[in-house]
Structure formats: structure tokens, C-alpha cells
Amino acid sequence: MKYLIIPxxxxxxxIITSCQPKKKGSEDDKIIxxxxxxxxxxxxxxxxxxxxxxxxxxxEGNHETYEPTSKQMAxxxxxxxxxxxxxxxxxxxxxxxxxxNYPAMKIYDTSEGLxxxxxxxxxxxxxxxxxxxxxxxxxxxxxxxxxxxxILKGLIELDPxxxxxxENNYNGLVSALDSLDRQIRQIIDASGVKEFMIxxxxxxxxxxxxxxxxxxxxxEGKEPSxxxxxxxxxxxxxxxxxxxxxxxxxxxxxxxxLADQLNARVEEFNPVSADWDKNMLDIAEKIASSKR
Numbered sequence: 001m002k003y004l005i006i007p008x009x010x011x012x013x014x015i016i017t018s019c020q021p022k023k024k025g026s027e028d029d030k031i032i033x034x035x036x037x038x039x040x041x042x043x044x045x046x047x048x049x050x051x052x053x054x055x056x057x058x059x060e061g062n063h064e065t066y067e068p069t070s071k072q073m074a075x076x077x078x079x080x081x082x083x084x085x086x087x088x089x090x091x092x093x094x095x096x097x098x099x100x101n102y103p104a105m106k107i108y109d110t111s112e113g114l115x116x117x118x119x120x121x122x123x124x125x126x127x128x129x130x131x132x133x134x135x136x137x138x139x140x141x142x143x144x145x146x147x148x149x150x151i152l153k154g155l156i157e158l159d160p161x162x163x164x165x166x167e168n169n170y171n172g173l174v175s176a177l178d179s180l181d182r183q184i185r186q187i188i189d190a191s192g193v194k195e196f197m198i199x200x201x202x203x204x205x206x207x208x209x210x211x212x213x214x215x216x217x218x219x220e221g222k223e224p225s226x227x228x229x230x231x232x233x234x235x236x237x238x239x240x241x242x243x244x245x246x247x248x249x250x251x252x253x254x255x256x257x258l259a260d261q262l263n264a265r266v267e268e269f270n271p272v273s274a275d276w277d278k279n280m281l282d283i284a285e286k287i288a289s290s291k292r
Contacts, residue, residue, distance in 0.1 A: 033079040037274035038138045045173045062249040077102040086111030087135035108154040110147040117204050140205030141181040184284040191288035198245040199255045202271050236262050243267045243290035
């Protein structure tokens with residue numbers, strides 16, 4: 001076995017160096033936390049390498065029912081800021097407590113200024129979206145464009161020294177978003193599709209952007225009744241729907257039962273995929289082919 005021999009005169013220097021506290025404001029301290037992987041992807045396009053981005057919900061986690069662990073909450077407390085989506089249940093339930101425990105941490109609402117989809121209180125099984133707000137704003141290019149502006153303001157407030165750097169990155173992101181929006185619009189328009197069927201209604205903002213009708217299988221967050229299933233079958237046959245969309249974090253049971261009666265297929269997608277840009281194009285392509 002070989003041993004590393006350290007000269008005696010270097011030992012005090014190594015001890016002093018290893019015990020020195022990190023300077024506040026150093027790169028090691030520049031941590032921000034977000035709820036989902038798509039947020040990390042979007043924020044990274046503006047922040048570049050200036051911040052470490054901590055993500056609470058893993059890719060396989062269900063963003064509708066997720067509850068952070070105590071360890072995650074403690075780790076989040078080390079962040080300079082939390083960039084919240086705005087209306088995910090765990091954000092509503094946990095962030096006030098987090099703010100009380102870590103008052104120095106800033107909280108930015110990236111949904112500020114958005115035209116939110118609202119309705120009556122939306123019940124999803126064992127949880128409720130207060131005020132009926134659809135929280136799935138990251139599945140809309142137009143909404144992400146507004147989020148990007150909110151993110152830019154937050155980053156500049158946190159790190160004004162790199163203002164120009166963030167602004168340049170933001171301008172590049174907006175240009176890329178405009179291009180992505182055009183691509184999706186061309187895909188949808190060329191398909192002639194006007195509606196699609198989905199188990200959990202997570203594509204409401206996407207549907208609004210591209211003049212589509214989202215037909216949800218869930219009824220107020222619950223499995224459909226036999227009567228409603230019969231209505232869905234009639235709707236699907238009338239509109240010649242050949243595909244039913246299901247988020248990968250949800251049960252496929254009702255969708256498979258409906259697909260079986262319609263001789264249709266089930267199209268699975270992951271709403272919190274880290275590869276946000278590609279995911280948005282994939283969703284557009286799947287909707288465009290949903291009647292074939």
C-alpha cells in the first residue's frame with residue numbers, strides 16, 4: 001500500500017485552509033431552489049453558470065401530490081432564493097413555513113402577470129387547487145416567456161453585478177421561445193386537429209395557446225363515473241379521436257379502458273421532463289397525430 005507523505009511544514013497551512021469559513025457571497029453560496037426540473041432548465045438558460053440550482057421534485061415525482069422531505073426543506077433553507085411556479089399544492093402548503101424558518105431567503109413568484117386559467121375549486125383526488133387555478137403554466141411557451149421576465153428581475157436583484165450577462169441570456173432565451181412557438185403552431189395548424197383527450201388536464205395552457213380543446217377524463221380530480229365514460233366514448237367517436245394522453249406519473253387504468261373500447265392508443269408523456277424544449281415539441285407532434 002502506498003502512502004501520501006505530506007511535508008511537515010505544509011501541515012499547519014493545510015489545517016488553516018481547510019478550517020477557513022467560506023466567504024458569504026462566494027460562488028459556493030449562490031444557490032437557488034425551484035420546484036421542478038423544467039424550471040431548472042429554463043432558469044439555467046438565463047443564469048448560466050452563476051448559480052447552483054436545487055430542484056425539489058425528482059423527474060419521477062408527481063408534481064400534484066409531492067411533499068418535500070424535512071431534509072429537502074433544510075437544504076432549501078441554504079438557498080438565496082426560491083423561484084416558485086405559483087400554484088402547485090406543496091408550494092402553497094409549505095412555502096409560508098419555509099419563509100418563517102428562513103426569513104433571509106427571498107421568494108419569487110414566476111407566475112406574476114400571467115393570465116391564469118381559473119375556475120371553481122379544482123379537486124384532484126386527495127388534494128385541491130385553491131381558487132381553481134390550473135398550475136401547469138410551464139407547459140406553455142407564452143407563459144414561460146412571462147416567467148422568464150420574472151426570473152430575470154429576480155436574478156438581477158440577487159446578483160446585480162452580472163446584470164448585463166443575465167439580460168443577454170434572457171434575450172437569447174426569448175428568441176428561442178419565439179422560434180419554438182412558431183414550430184409548435186406550424187405543427188398544430190398543419191394537422192387540422194382541434195381537440196385532444198387527456199386523463200389529467202395538464203395541457204390547458206398549451207391548448208389555449210394553440211386554439212385546441214382539452215377533453216379531460218378526470219372529473220374534478222376523480223375517476224370518471226360510468227355515465228361520464230359513456231359520454232367520453234360518444235365524444236371520442238364523434239370527433240374521431242385515436243389517442244388518449246396520460247401523464248407518466250398518473251394511473252393509466254381509465255385511459256386504457258377507454259382506449260380499448262375505441263380501438264385507440266394511449267400516448268404517455270412526462271410533464272416534468274428536464275428536456276423542456278424537446279418535450280414541448282414532442283407533445284405538439286403527439287397531439288397533431290392524435291386522430292391518425
